[in-house]
Amino acid sequence: xxxxxxxxxxxxxxxxxxxxxxxxxxxxxxxxxxxxxxxxxxxxxxxxxxxxxxxxxxxxxxxxxxxxxxxxxxxxxxxxxxxxxxxxxxxxxxxxxxxxxxxxxxxxxxxxxxxxxxxxxxxxxxxxxxxxxxxxxxxxxxxx
Ligand code: FES
Numbered sequence: 001x002x003x004x005x006x007x008x009x010x011x012x013x014x015x016x017x018x019x020x021x022x023x024x025x026x027x028x029x030x031x032x033x034x035x036x037x038x039x040x041x042x043x044x045x046x047x048x049x050x051x052x053x054x055x056x057x058x059x060x061x062x063x064x065x066x067x068x069x070x071x072x073x074x075x076x077x078x079x080x081x082x083x084x085x086x087x088x089x090x091x092x093x094x095x096x097x098x099x100x101x102x103x104x105x106x107x108x109x110x111x112x113x114x115x116x117x118x119x120x121x122x123x124x125x126x127x128x129x130x131x132x133x134x135x136x137x138x139x140x141x142x143x144x
Contacts, residue, residue, distance in 0.1 A: 039065045045142035051133050054078075059094035062140065069129055069140050070094060070101065074112045080131035080140045081115050086124035101126065 004012075042065045054060055059072040061083060068083040072094055081101070083092045090105035100118060101110040108120035115126035131140045 041065045042141050045130075045132075045139035048080075048131075048138035048140055051136050051138050054138065057096050057099070059096070061093070064129070064140060067091075070126075071131060071138060071140055072101070072112045076113050078131045078133070078138065079112055079115070080129040081110075081126035082129060084127070085122055086117075086126065087120075087122040092126065 046062055046064055046069070048054075048060055048062050048071050054071070054073045056073050056075060059070060061068050061070050063069075064082070068091060069080055070083040070092060071078065071080045081092075084090075085092050085103040085105065085108055087103065087106060087108055090103050092101050092103045092108070092110065094112070095102045098109075099112060101112055101115075102108070103110075103120065103122065106121050108122040109118040110116065110122070110126050111118050115128055117123075117125060129140050130142055131138065132142075133139075
């Protein structure tokens with residue numbers, strides 16, 4: 001059997017470390033220039049969850065294509081919006097205490113029933129998304 005000499009082992013280790021180092025450097029660069037293809041808006045409705053898991057006043061955030069969607073069970077029924085703020089595209093969240101959708105970046109506030117701007121710098125209402133209950137499951141997206 002062929003024995004690996006110390007010199008051969010060091011050469012092999014050196015090459016392995018070089019290749020690993022290059023992969024660590026080049027991998028993120030390639031990922032930056034060739035990002036994974038995510039649909040801007042899904043072509044099919046996205047499952048949110050069971051309707052009885054979302055009580056009035058509660059919300060759920062789900063991945064909706066490239067961006068998250070915010071689904072809220074308001075006093076006027078289910079509403080869904082793109083969670084992307086219309087000011088500088090921060091991700092908005094539901095605040096159950098004040099019953100408004102809040103953008104944490106510059107204190108933008110949106111109404112949960114129609115998405116209009118209550119206060120703050122956002123220039124436009126949140127983008128509404130179609131939401132429906134099929135059986136006992138909530139779906140967001142698809143056709144109205
Ligand atoms: Fe939402 Fe500025 S990014 S208020």
